[in-house]
Amino acid sequence: MWLVKHVAARTQGSDWRGYFLIGCVAVLALLLAGASWSARQSSIERTAAEQRQDQTLQVLLETDHLRSAALQQVRGGRGYLLTGRPAFLEPFNEGRQAAASAHERLTALIGDNRDQLLRTRALAIDLAHLNMVIDAMIKLADEDRQSDAMRIMRSGSDRDAIEAITRTLDAIQASEREALAASSRAAQRSAVANELYQYLLAGIGLLLLGLSIVTTNYVRKALAREDAARRELEVFAMTDALTALPNRRSFMSDLSREIAASQAEQTPRLSLAIFDIDHFKRINDRFGHPAGDAVIEEVAKRAKSALRENDIVGRIGGEEFGVILPRADLASARAVCGRLRETIAGTPVVRDDAIIAFTVSVGITQFQVEDDIDQLMTRADAALYDAKTSGRNQVRTTA
Structure with a gap:
């Protein structure tokens, strides 16, 4: 304002150049105000994209929890039918409770999104x-009435229900990803503008050069943060945070891919192993949960070192791990898993003044051409x- 008054005072009665200068100052002020508004809009769009990203991540996690819980129900129920052991009812009941809890949390996360609410109702x-x-x-x-029960199981009614649940969960995830992509595009468009x-x-002059450089750097950093956050989201959705191994979702995807490859080749040379840490609850109770986490991390490292190059190990539960052994029959898989068991049990973990010894139990099964993923997991669970x-x-192995 001082500059405008000063120029006006000096140019009264003079030629048009004084008024032109005043006009330039006024335009400069408007452009600076426009720049501030543009930066604020970019910040708003970026904040909205970050909030959408957080919600999408939570929805993806809850859908994965629900999917895992539903599969746990099926494995528990089928395991009970196939073996008659009441112990399989425990994971079945746990899976049912976990599925109900995950559904409640998912419904709360969806909020007032009409299409997603319809999907959660269908999911219920x-x-x-x-x-x-x-x-x-x-x-x-x-x-x-075992024969009647087995008839229902062979009819695939539970598998059809799981497939319906999976389709609905996939639709929920796709909708969330689409909303995230739209929000990210809006933020990117705003940043580019x-x-x-x-x-x-x-282009107006050297007066605005510094501001343009600062804003450009700011926008580029915002875009870089968006890209980094998107990549982090993708990695986080497929990786176990504690061990950096594939998480259950990623592991089951890898297993489905290997099953499809084996079915296409008409070869059963694929094995699946499931192992978990023996007496892990005692380790947590005696040494504390941080020590338990340290044991899980060490088990993951030793498992990776003991397996073959093409084998895939993932953390599929609290202290439970899965191993996909491509092109391995039961004998080969047993040899590999025997080495894995010995490697894991080889040296205790030393934490503070505590020496923590631990072992694992391993169950192995070999893929048969007519198997689906649930049958394979159920047999491996039974062997474990x-x-x-x-x-x-x-x-232990099972055919």
């Missing part, structure tokens, strides 16, 4: 149908259960 119906099918099979088994505006300001009940720290 699918979960109820799954519970009804498995409850019916378990009831028939408890009534010694702001950058162009600053380049325009730079056999290793646990036979004394732990050993490897």
